[in-house]
Amino acid sequence: xxxxxxxxxxxxxxxxxxxxxxxxxxxxxxxxxxxxxxxxxxxxxxxxxxxxxxxxxxxxxxxxxxxxxxxxxxxxxxxxxxxxxxxxxxxxxxxxxxxxxxxxxxxxxxxxxxxxxxxxxxxxxxxxxxxxxxxxxxxxxxxxxxxxxxxxxxxxxxxxxxxxxxxxxxxxxxxxxxxxxxxxxxxxxxxxxxxxxxxxxxxxxxxxxxxxxxxxxxxxxxxxxxxxxxxxxxxxxxxxxxxxxxxxxxxxxxxxxxxxxxxxxxxxxxxxxxxxxxxxxxxxxxxxxxxxxxxxxxxxxxxxxxxxxxxxxxxxxxxxxxxxxxxxxxxxxxxxxxxxxxxxxxxxxxxxxxxxxxxxxxxxxxxxxxxxxxxxxxxx
Amino acid sequence: xxxxxxxxxxxxxxxxxxxxxxxxxxxxxxxxxxxxxxxxxxxxxxxxxxxxxxxxxxxxxxxxxxxxxxxxxxxxxxxxxxxxxxxxxxxxxxxxxxxxxxxxxxxxxxxxx
Numbered sequence: 001x002x003x004x005x006x007x008x009x010x011x012x013x014x015x016x017x018x019x020x021x022x023x024x025x026x027x028x029x030x031x032x033x034x035x036x037x038x039x040x041x042x043x044x045x046x047x048x049x050x051x052x053x054x055x056x057x058x059x060x061x062x063x064x065x066x067x068x069x070x071x072x073x074x075x076x077x078x079x080x081x082x083x084x085x086x087x088x089x090x091x092x093x094x095x096x097x098x099x100x101x102x103x104x105x106x107x108x109x110x111x112x113x114x115x116x117x118x119x120x121x122x123x124x125x126x127x128x129x130x131x132x133x134x135x136x137x138x139x140x141x142x143x144x145x146x147x148x149x150x151x152x153x154x155x156x157x158x159x160x161x162x163x164x165x166x167x168x169x170x171x172x173x174x175x176x177x178x179x180x181x182x183x184x185x186x187x188x189x190x191x192x193x194x195x196x197x198x199x200x201x202x203x204x205x206x207x208x209x210x211x212x213x214x215x216x217x218x219x220x221x222x223x224x225x226x227x228x229x230x231x232x233x234x235x236x237x238x239x240x241x242x243x244x245x246x247x248x249x250x251x252x253x254x255x256x257x258x259x260x261x262x263x264x265x266x267x268x269x270x271x272x273x274x275x276x277x278x279x280x281x282x283x284x285x286x287x288x289x290x291x292x293x294x295x296x297x298x299x300x301x302x303x304x305x306x307x308x309x310x311x312x313x314x315x316x317x318x319x320x321x322x323x324x325x326x327x328x329x330x331x332x333x334x335x336x337x338x339x340x341x342x343x344x345x346x347x348x349x350x351x352x353x354x355x356x357x358x359x360x361x362x363x364x365x366x367x368x369x370x371x372x373x374x375x376x377x378x379x380x
Numbered sequence: 381x382x383x384x385x386x387x388x389x390x391x392x393x394x395x396x397x398x399x400x401x402x403x404x405x406x407x408x409x410x411x412x413x414x415x416x417x418x419x420x421x422x423x424x425x426x427x428x429x430x431x432x433x434x435x436x437x438x439x440x441x442x443x444x445x446x447x448x449x450x451x452x453x454x455x456x457x458x459x460x461x462x463x464x465x466x467x468x469x470x471x472x473x474x475x476x477x478x479x480x481x482x483x484x485x486x487x488x489x490x491x492x493x
Contacts, residue, residue: 156462159460164391164460166481168391169395170485171395172395174402176402239409254404
């Protein structure tokens with residue numbers, strides 16, 4: 001039998017090394033009996049080493065693993081086919097209290113004078129899972145929020161654009177109505193007047209639709225709470241990087257710790273920051289040295305966030321209509337992102353502006369948010 | 381009575397003029413504030429209808445200018461902007477009549493008499 005010697009350290013010393021390890025370590029023999037169970041494992045599983053050593057390792061597994069574990073070992077011993085050894089995978093462990101939790105398990109093999117032994121390294125995945133879950137929830141919230149906002153903005157844009165011609169139509173019809181009333185032979189005009197009144201009624205119906213549309217948009221005021229702007233920025237960065245893998249991307253963060261408490265609607269501002277960072281990443285995608293810089297700063301009355309990219313800058317003709325609806329040069333999307341972002345900033349009493357860059361300079365977007373919130377006059 | 385219209389949307393401007401003339405008013409209309417300032421200033425017994433979203437100056441400045449005249453005329457604001465923006469734009473000029481677009485003769489005409 002080919003044998004790899006386990007390092008010749010005294011057993012006591014080995015155990016002390018194992019006990020200071022952050023990761024869980026378990027050594028078992030080829031029968032599945034536990035030989036070593038370190039301190040991290042005691043914390044992980046809730047058992048003391050004494051409770052586990054000498055027993056079959058199955059006691060640490062939920063049924064879907066423990067039912068077949070003996071068969072896994074004998075399969076490997078007979079065929080040498082590796083399913084987990086040297087590979088590692090995500091499994092589940094069972095705590096003493098019955099709780100099942102996710103683990104990352106990697107297994108190595110050692111041939112010792114006492115026979116084959118298997119060494120498992122276990123890492124608790126619960127905290128990582130929790131972070132992933134939180135990010136998922138956050139991302140879902142943002143997507144949803146963006147959707148609602150986009151519909152709102154589109155409604156507002158349509159309402160605004162239709163308002164003018166509709167107003168003109170109604171005024172013209174009323175003018176005709178007035179003129180006809182002052183003509184001679186009103187009896188001949190009866191049917192025409194009747195049609196006119198109906199046309200007017202239809203125009204007023206359209207006007208009612210627009211007013212309802214506008215009303216539903218205007219209700220949405222920012223829900224302010226004291227928020228850590230830097231944390232929002234970091235979170236937005238984290239969220240955005242999930243979907244964008246850019247080789248050798250450099251991210252420079254230059255955050256003023258004084259911005260840890262600003263009164264804003266965190267979900268709305270998160271949406272703006274995510275949108276700006278996503279645009280920045282798009283802009284540097286083809287850069288030789290892709291880099292984005294996030295900065296937060298403060299003056300007497302405003303908090304500022306700058307998002308700068310190393311992209312080619314924004315062409316002049318594009319910059320002019322950058323914040324307008326349907327202005328996107330991207331192949332996907334309606335181009336509502338920046339328009340929505342700006343209106344969120346303005347709803348907060350701030351603004352979103354851009355230094356378009358060009359000639360070797362990238363673009364810089366600056367979000368300004370006032371520190372002292374002026375009391376908004378309430379809507380009708 | 382004479383009515384001064386400041387409205388940059390040609391359709392709204394023209395139709396408003398047509399309606400007011402049909403009711404017998406004398407109308408002068410302007411598509412920007414510069415043209416209004418250059419014209420003969422309105423008299424006390426006249427009326428100014430001003431759109432808030434003019435291209436060359438904000439509506440509130442026009443209103444302040446009109447109200448600073450020694451014998452100021454009445455002012456009616458028309459606007460297609462969201463209420464929030466209207467409130468913000470007019471916070472320095474209280475007690476102004478505001479009509480929101482779409483505008484109808486029913487809401488406008490009673491204010492003229």
